[in-house]
Amino acid sequence: MNNDFMDALTSLETDKGIDKELVLEAIESALISAYKRNFNQAHNVRVDINRDNGLIRVFAQKQVVEEVFDPRMEISLEAAHEISPAYSLDDVVEIEVTPKDFGRIAAQTAKQVVTQRVREAERGIIYADFIDREEDIMTGIVQRQDHRFIYVDLGKVEALLPQSEQMPSETYKHNDRLKAYITKVEKTTKGPQIMISRTHPGLLKRLFELEVPEIYDGTVEIRSVAREAGDRSKISVHAEDPEIDPVGSCVGPKGQRVQTIVDELKGEKIDIVHYSEDPIDYVGNALSPSKVLDVQVDVAERSTLVVVPDYQLSLAIGKRGQNARLAAKLTGWKIDIKSQSEAEELGIYDPETANVPGEPHDLEMFTEELESPDAEEVEEDLEEDTWPDDEEVEMDEEPTDSSNETP
Structure with a gap:
């Protein structure tokens, strides 16, 4: 290695943030293994790389003993004194054993170490960039797909869009641009793995x-x-x-x-x-676009009984119960919907005392602190509810859509 190599390491440190000293230490460790492997040497060695000019030297390390049993690992006190009178028993003597053709092996080893470190550093940089983008969205380009994933190019890395996170109404083609939500960023042996979602x-x-x-x-x-x-x-x-x-x-x-x-x-x-902090207004708003005549609230059970006009029962429930189900998820309140005529028959609706959304209400019963139910519990409660299809409910007249609903 020479000055050009050291300059290249300095450039890597500046451009990619790879610590030059850590790379040199890794090269020294790799050269020790390369020396033992290529020259069939079992003794302890130390490799030193000059930080100024890149000169590489190999030193055999031997312990000073009175009687030598293994000349590869030990040196006599007399032989040590020939090198320096300062040596005493149990000291470690370093003797340079740099092979003449070690430069070629050193260059190849250094290249492998630097390539590996650059790859690791790039993966680390990508991971650091994307770990901060969790729970954010990015625009990507569809590259390919198999039976498990859609592979989306996010620029520096390919993200994985699992089947479970794909919208059922969408088809994905090569080079399609789409926005996706980053759900998880993980470190793996092959680099960072980015999981995304469209649902x-x-x-x-x-x-x-x-x-x-x-x-x-x-x-x-x-x-x-x-x-x-x-x-x-x-x-x-x-x-x-x-x-x-x-x-x-x-x-x-x-x-x-x-x-x-x-x-x-x-x-x-x-x-x-x-x-709205008022559950009467909030539940009434959530059932949009249907009109709500009364919302009866049970704070202890965190449930509501909603009365709607007969002709809007289908609209309030929605197809396969979708409107009511989404309203319950949105508000965190259980919602039981009754038509006006059914509620009057059951004696649970009186227009004179009804809690109509949008009108002033007595909120004293809602002043206690209410904890939001666990999401899984809400899902379980909603799954237990059975909603009729809107086709099963007879409608007297065509309902009008709310102005805040998209077509």
């Missing part, structure tokens, strides 16, 4: 942050997201400033902002509703 609720949240400046700067806050990927989603938003319309901010002028997100999600319908 995660976080994808919807991040898309709104990109498209809505008021969400990005914190003026409008996303409080909850419920999503059935590829079909329909609900998102609740809130603004501390009463002068700001959080739903209007998300919809955008002529619906442009939310339409951009719908296009990215290949036509997935999105309901944007107002968040």
Whole structure:
């Protein structure tokens, strides 16, 4: 090795952040193994690389003893004194044993070590870049696919999109551009492994942050997201400033902002509703686009009984119970929906005492601190509920869509 090699190590340290001293120490360790392997030497050796000019020297290390039994590992006191009178018993004497043709072996070994270190450093840099991008979205290009994954190029690395995280309404073709949510970044022996998703609720949240400046700067806050990927989603938003319309901010002028997100999600319908601390208003808003006549709240069970007009029962429940199911996920409250006529027959609805969303309510019963239920418990509760298909419910007239629902 020469000065050019040392200069190259200095450049690597500057450009890729690879510690020059650590590389030299790794080369010295590798050269010890190479020396023993190529020259059939079993004795202890030390390799020294001059940090200024790159000169490599090999030293055999021998212990000073009174009587020599293994000349490869030991040296007599008399022989040691011939080198230096300062040596005494049990000292270690270093004798240079650098082979004449060691330079070629050293160069090859150094190349292998540097290549390995560069590869490790690049993997480390990529991992450091992407570990900070967990729970964020990135744009990638579809490269290929097999029976398990879609492989998406994110620039420095290929990310994996598992089948379970693919939207059922989407087909993926080579060179398609798509935005994906990074769910997990792991270190592996082959480099960092990036797992991405197109179905995660976080994808919807991040898309709104990109498209809505008021969400990005914190003026409008996303409080909850419920999503059935590829079909329909609900998102609740809130603004501390009463002068700001959080739903209007998300919809955008002529619906442009939310339409951009719908296009990215290949036509997935999105309901944007107002968040409220009042569970009557919140549940009523979450069941949009249906009209709600009454919301009866059981704080202890964290459940609600909702009464809707007969002609909107189908709209409130949704196809295969989707609207009610998403509303329950969004609010964290169990929702039982009754038609007006059924509720009146059961004697559980009185228009005079009804809790109508949007009207003033007595909130004293809601002042106690309520903990959000565990997500798995909510899922289990929702799975136990059976909702009729909207086709099974007779409708007297065609319901009207809410203005905050995307087409």
